[in-house]
Amino acid sequence: MGAFLQYTVIGLTVGSFYALVALGYTIVYGIIRLINFAQGDLSMVGAFLGWTLLVSFGFQRLPLYLALIIAFVVPMLGTAAVNIVILQFAYKPLLRKSLLAILITALGMSLLLQNTAELIWGPSIQAYPPNLLPSTGFFMGPVHVTYVQLALVFVSLLLMGGMVLFVQGTTVGTAMRALAVDHDAARLMGINVDGIIRLAFVLGAMLAAASGVMLGLYYVQIQFTMGFLLGLRAFTAAVLGGIGNIPGAMAGGMLIGLLESYTTGYLSGSWKDVIVFGVLITVLIVKPTGLFGERVAERM
Amino acid sequence: MIDRLANRGVAHAYVRSRDQLGRIPFWARVIAILAVVGGAVLLNGDDYVTAVAVTVATYAMLGLGLNIVVGYAGLLDLGYAAFFAIGAYTSSLLMTEAHWNFFATLPLAVLFTGTAGAILGYPTLRLRSDYLAIVTLGFGEMTRITFNNWDYAGGPNGILQIPWPNFFGYELNTQGDFLIVGLVLLAVAMIFARNLDHSRLGRGWVAIREDEFAAESVGVPSLRLKLFAYVMGGMWGGLAGAFFATRIGAIDPTSFTFQLSVLVLIVIVLGGTGSLPGVLVGALVVVAMPEVLREFADRRLLIFAVLLIGMMLLRPQGLWPRIRRKPKPFYGLQEEESEDVADRILREHQVQMEERERRHAAAGRQVPQKGEALLEIEGLVQQFGGLRAVDNVTFEVRRGEIFSIIGPNGGGKTTLFNCITGVQKPKRGKIRFDGRSVVGLRPHVIVSRGIGRTFQGIRLFKNMAVFENVMVGLYPRHRTMTWQTMLHTPGERKDEVRTLQESRRWLGFVGLESVAGRLATELSYADQRRVEIARALAAHPHLVLFDEPAAGMNPTEKLELVSIIRKIRDLGITVVLIDHDMSLVMRVSDRIAVLDHGVLIALGKPAEIQQNPAVIEAYLGREEDLLEDKAQGA
Numbered sequence: 001m002g003a004f005l006q007y008t009v010i011g012l013t014v015g016s017f018y019a020l021v022a023l024g025y026t027i028v029y030g031i032i033r034l035i036n037f038a039q040g041d042l043s044m045v046g047a048f049l050g051w052t053l054l055v056s057f058g059f060q061r062l063p064l065y066l067a068l069i070i071a072f073v074v075p076m077l078g079t080a081a082v083n084i085v086i087l088q089f090a091y092k093p094l095l096r097k098s099l100l101a102i103l104i105t106a107l108g109m110s111l112l113l114q115n116t117a118e119l120i121w122g123p124s125i126q127a128y129p130p131n132l133l134p135s136t137g138f139f140m141g142p143v144h145v146t147y148v149q150l151a152l153v154f155v156s157l158l159l160m161g162g163m164v165l166f167v168q169g170t171t172v173g174t175a176m177r178a179l180a181v182d183h184d185a186a187r188l189m190g191i192n193v194d195g196i197i198r199l200a201f202v203l204g205a206m207l208a209a210a211s212g213v214m215l216g217l218y219y220v221q222i223q224f225t226m227g228f229l230l231g232l233r234a235f236t237a238a239v240l241g242g243i244g245n246i247p248g249a250m251a252g253g254m255l256i257g258l259l260e261s262y263t264t265g266y267l268s269g270s271w272k273d274v275i276v277f278g279v280l281i282t283v284l285i286v287k288p289t290g291l292f293g294e295r296v297a298e299r300m
Numbered sequence: 301m302i303d304r305l306a307n308r309g310v311a312h313a314y315v316r317s318r319d320q321l322g323r324i325p326f327w328a329r330v331i332a333i334l335a336v337v338g339g340a341v342l343l344n345g346d347d348y349v350t351a352v353a354v355t356v357a358t359y360a361m362l363g364l365g366l367n368i369v370v371g372y373a374g375l376l377d378l379g380y381a382a383f384f385a386i387g388a389y390t391s392s393l394l395m396t397e398a399h400w401n402f403f404a405t406l407p408l409a410v411l412f413t414g415t416a417g418a419i420l421g422y423p424t425l426r427l428r429s430d431y432l433a434i435v436t437l438g439f440g441e442m443t444r445i446t447f448n449n450w451d452y453a454g455g456p457n458g459i460l461q462i463p464w465p466n467f468f469g470y471e472l473n474t475q476g477d478f479l480i481v482g483l484v485l486l487a488v489a490m491i492f493a494r495n496l497d498h499s500r501l502g503r504g505w506v507a508i509r510e511d512e513f514a515a516e517s518v519g520v521p522s523l524r525l526k527l528f529a530y531v532m533g534g535m536w537g538g539l540a541g542a543f544f545a546t547r548i549g550a551i552d553p554t555s556f557t558f559q560l561s562v563l564v565l566i567v568i569v570l571g572g573t574g575s576l577p578g579v580l581v582g583a584l585v586v587v588a589m590p591e592v593l594r595e596f597a598d599r600r601l602l603i604f605a606v607l608l609i610g611m612m613l614l615r616p617q618g619l620w621p622r623i624r625r626k627p628k629p630f631y632g633l634q635e636e637e638s639e640d641v642a643d644r645i646l647r648e649h650q651v652q653m654e655e656r657e658r659r660h661a662a663a664g665r666q667v668p669q670k671g672e673a674l675l676e677i678e679g680l681v682q683q684f685g686g687l688r689a690v691d692n693v694t695f696e697v698r699r700g701e702i703f704s705i706i707g708p709n710g711g712g713k714t715t716l717f718n719c720i721t722g723v724q725k726p727k728r729g730k731i732r733f734d735g736r737s738v739v740g741l742r743p744h745v746i747v748s749r750g751i752g753r754t755f756q757g758i759r760l761f762k763n764m765a766v767f768e769n770v771m772v773g774l775y776p777r778h779r780t781m782t783w784q785t786m787l788h789t790p791g792e793r794k795d796e797v798r799t800l801q802e803s804r805r806w807l808g809f810v811g812l813e814s815v816a817g818r819l820a821t822e823l824s825y826a827d828q829r830r831v832e833i834a835r836a837l838a839a840h841p842h843l844v845l846f847d848e849p850a851a852g853m854n855p856t857e858k859l860e861l862v863s864i865i866r867k868i869r870d871l872g873i874t875v876v877l878i879d880h881d882m883s884l885v886m887r888v889s890d891r892i893a894v895l896d897h898g899v900l901i902a903l904g905k906p907a908e909i910q911q912n913p914a915v916i917e918a919y920l921g922r923e924e925d926l927l928e929d930k931a932q933g934a
Binding site: 033034035090093094097099100101102103104105107108109111112114115116118119228232235236239270271273274277278280281284285288 | 370374376378423424427429430431433434435437438439441442445446448449558562565569599601602604605606608609612613616
């Protein structure tokens with residue numbers, strides 16, 4: 001039982017990272033029906049930008065709260081800028097063309113981001129400052145919870161909550177939801193369609209970057225290839241929750257985190273991706289709309 | 301001036317030589333080119349160059365397989381390395397554990413990967429295309445991880461010391477030997493792939509890629525064809541995998557990563573999806589470029605990523621695009637006189653009818669005679685949310701008549717068609733055709749039962765020529781087996797010629813033979829509708845459903861349409877028509893049904909319908925309404 005609860009804590013922590021990336025997938029997919037393969041790699045870019053600030057620029061020596069604010073905010077903005085460039089140069093010209101062309105382009109973009117990162121930051125593993133955050137924690141019965149875990153989950157929930165409020169509660173959020181239903185109708189209603197698409201890409205990239213920095217802080221080690229599997233797991237989470245569905249993506253992320261943690265704990269770490277993909281395929285076959293129902297219709 | 305003349309001379313010579321080249325069969329060209337290239341590499345004698353050439357051949361084989369899935373069927377497969385892996389492991393295990401000869405393992409490797417393709421494809425092909433891409437990616441990774449964890453296959457260490465292939469006592473162990481084997485396998489793979497492309501199957505794939513819904517509705521079994529694409533693609537991958545394993549002598553799971561799947565995808569995107577020479581060009585670029593530009597070899601993935609994106613943006617058709625153009629599609633076919641055409645169609649159709657009667661008699665059923673009910677609809681209900689699009693509709697269509705369904709917009713007419721053709725499943729009610737229920741059957745099955753249709757919004761296969769559109773319509777009538785297609789057997793050839801000839805006849809029937817070689821989108825609106833009619837007729841239906849065939853036609857074209865509809869009826873085909881043009885409907889129909897808000901409000905002869913007060917009310921509103929409107933307006 002103790003082990004089970006311990007795995008649950010780990011699973012929820014990791015799951016909250018996945019949930020952030022999954023949210024990015026869902027927002028972009030909901031609006032332009034594109035599986036942005038580069039989503040996971042944006043997370044990697046965010047992680048490396050954070051690393052550059054903390055380690056190369058030495059911001060880790062600043063007071064902790066200041067260092068953290070910088071290490072989150074700057075990568076989020078930087079990654080958002082990268083994603084906007086990607087959108088304008090690569091996806092925009094293809095939006096009205098075939099699904100196949102844009103999917104292949106997205107795949108190429110993922111490859112490009114990885115290899116550019118390798119060029120800039122090198123092929124080897126880089127380490128976040130290991131002692132930046134306290135490794136202390138407390139015991140809840142038999143379960144050990146670190147303050148870092150709590151803080152990371154808290155920040156994730158904060159970001160996700162802000163996202164939900166934004167999409168549900170603001171005029172711009174309403175415009176986003178309108179766009180998810182029908183581009184042409186939204187355009188006729190005077191919504192700046194291109195602007196909203198850009199906004200979706202900015203938000204998606206910011207969430208991905210935040211999760212990247214969190215992964216760096218939590219696991220310490222980062223590498224240019226980290227985005228690929230992260231992206232796949234997050235995509236699985238988004239599909240599991242029902243793509244286009246924001247609460248669904250969050251729940252899906254947590255579920256994938258838990259599943260992975262239990263598999264690693266009870267079975268073996270080497271099987272965890274098989275289990276995750278197995279879940280993905282099963283969900284898609286049995287209930288393609290996900291556990292909580294998707295919020296989009298297929299583009300004909 | 302002289303310059304221009306000279307240029308024209310060159311152009312003529314070029315066209316002529318191309319025509320002559322075109323007459324040499326594809327297999328001969330493939331063998332000649334591969335023999336020349338192989339000979340040149342072997343004579344060069346440099347082991348390193350030979351080794352690179354062998355790798356190019358391997359990638360070309362992989363590219364050919366993925367090309368079937370992505371290029372022909374239009375399904376994005378991101379886990380193609382899995383098939384490569386399964387082929388390699390099957391062959392290696394048989395060679396190391398069971399001591400089989402390499403060449404004996406090939407059929408099994410191909411069989412296993414084909415089966416793997418079916419296993420992957422069967423449950424997933426209903427998914428929409430972007431999900432499918434992710435599922436294949438997951439499949440690829442799962443396969444690799446499974447091999448990594450499978451102790452019998454060596455786990456992460458893989459299989460070592462795979463023996464050299466033995467060819468009747470001669471051990472093949474130099475790069476030169478492998479080049480020969482590789483080129484032979486490549487030639488086989490290319491010829492088979494080309495035969496598939498230029499067959500009924502290939503046409504079906506293109507049709508699915510262009511418009512899956514329309515393809516299914518004219519009789520192409522889209523799910524089965526997509527499954528075929530996976531199986532075929534898998535088989536090619538298995539062949540390449542087996543070859544790769546014996547050539548390298550040792551395999552392990554790291555040889556079959558996602559990166560390999562992406563590289564093969566790059567091969568076909570660079571070369572041009574769907575293009576066979578493109579695959580060779582792509583393989584050459586992907587394999588040889590990093591070898592030539594050594595200093596960039598470390599950065600090759602970066603370069604490929606840029607190339608991939610750049611190609612998609614600037615030249616999506618690829619370096620050597622696939623060409624599908626036949627300006628004179630019927631060239632070389634036996635000429636037929638125009639009266640002859642009508643006769644032949646009639647005769648052909650009578651043969652079909654007799655065959656149907658025989659079939660029915662054998663099954664102990666009776667075929668409806670002229671004037672008896674052919675299509676019976678009973679208590680049909682279709683509901684979308686709270687809206688009843690079709691509400692308890694009952695009527696029958698008799699064999700040999702022209703039956704029209706009219707009514708105000710939103711009356712449920714097209715929904716009714718969709719229910720009959722299997723596009724939608726009705727909520728309640730019965731639909732019987734030929735005395736048998738067709739509810740719940742897939743659209744292509746209903747087509748093969750004998751119901752053809754056209755669409756309200758034209759749904760032709762846009763990037764196919766007119767005659768090819770009609771040939772797709774002939775799909776359900778031919779029984780060529782896949783192996784016949786791959787080998788391009790005389791039987792298959794005869795079938796193809798017959799298909800071509802028949803499509804010509806149907807185009808002649810609707811008066812479009814002269815534009816047969818044009819792309820469907822180049823025709824006028826009215827002509828496109830006529831192509832749709834020819835496509836529907838090509839399946840030799842007993843009943844055709846025309847959804848607003850006169851929309852967008854001018855009066856002359858409408859007159860021609862009326863004569864075509866009458867000619868169709870004269871063939872013994874029953875016609876059901878939806879249209880808004882009252883004069884056309886009244887002129888051509890034997891009986892008319894009127895639907896308003898999903899309810900059948902009138903049924904009868906044209907004259908009766910014109911007098912029916914309920915119909916007049918549905919179209920014009922009641923007199924009191926008009927008065928009220930006036931009052932409000934004032």
